[in-house]
């Protein structure tokens with residue numbers, strides 16, 4: 001699968017915010033993103049997995065560091081309205097993405113990425129994909145190490 | 160934000176598989192995608208949120224319906240090796256994506272999408288984003304209703 005990866009991208013301007021146990025019923029996500037959009041908070045990633053038993057699930061999104069304080073204030077002020085249990089911020093993350101063209105399956109590209117990170121002891125906190133990308137959030141201190149390992153893993157090192 | 164949405168895409172060829180409580184330590188994801196890649200299983204979405212206490216998190220991915228049975232067999236056979244607690248499949252989903260160009264923030268586009276679905280009582284099971292897309296998994300029975308509501312919400316209806 002290595003021939004399909006065209007590059008590695010990253011963004012340090014990502015502050016991760018997780019809302020735990022958001023009620024898993026229609027309208028819950030809209031109820032949260034309404035105010036965020038009204039306040040013009042710059043949201044990049046949005047990740048939500050299925051709910052386990054209990055009808056609630058965690059919702060994670062990233063905002064630019066410039067909008068972090070405003071986002072946190074909004075979320076704290078409206079916690080009971082939004083219905084989440086805990087507010088878990090983490091500003092020490094970096095988003096790293098592998099960009100592939102024509103990936104029929106993401107399995108091979110994802111494997112190479114996950115293995116390269118694992119081999120350096122880097123824990124993968126969040127995973128999100130699109131047609132042309134596999135993106136992860138990892139601890140920001142690993143930025144250079146991750147980029148170097150990924151370039152090598154995909155054969156993208158300068159000749 | 161409506162002017163930046165260029166279209167709505169969807170895929171019914173998505174079988175959702177959730178592995179609950181995958182150990183949240185380096186190597187866990189690689190350990191799962193290695194065999195999936197070796198078996199040439201066609202993986203589309205991969206979504207993982209942060210772990211709550213307990214050092215484990217849920218990992219959800221979708222495979223093509225043609226690969227569902229093979230994927231399930233592989234996962235069942237290797238459950239103890241992969242370390243997850245439960246295997247939760249769901250073939251009755253559709254992936255619906257809003258495609259936007261030049262979205263500075265995803266908040267507005269996501270809000271419109273989430274609200275359109277909420278207004279029709281459609282529950283959002285999984286959310287994943289990329290630079291140009293906000294994608295959700297919803298129950299497959301809502302496909303037409305979701306597409307119609309989203310086209311209207313973004314002003315994409317035929318004139």
Ligand SMILES: C[C@@H](O)[C@H](N)C(=O)O
Nearest residue numbers: 025026027028029283
């Ligand atoms: C959790 C949240 O996404 C909820 N399921 C909703 O549809 O809004």
Ligand SMILES: C[C@@H](O)[C@H](N)C(=O)O
Nearest residue numbers: 124184185186187188
């Ligand atoms: C859960 C899984 O992603 C794990 N954190 C890993 O790095 O492999």
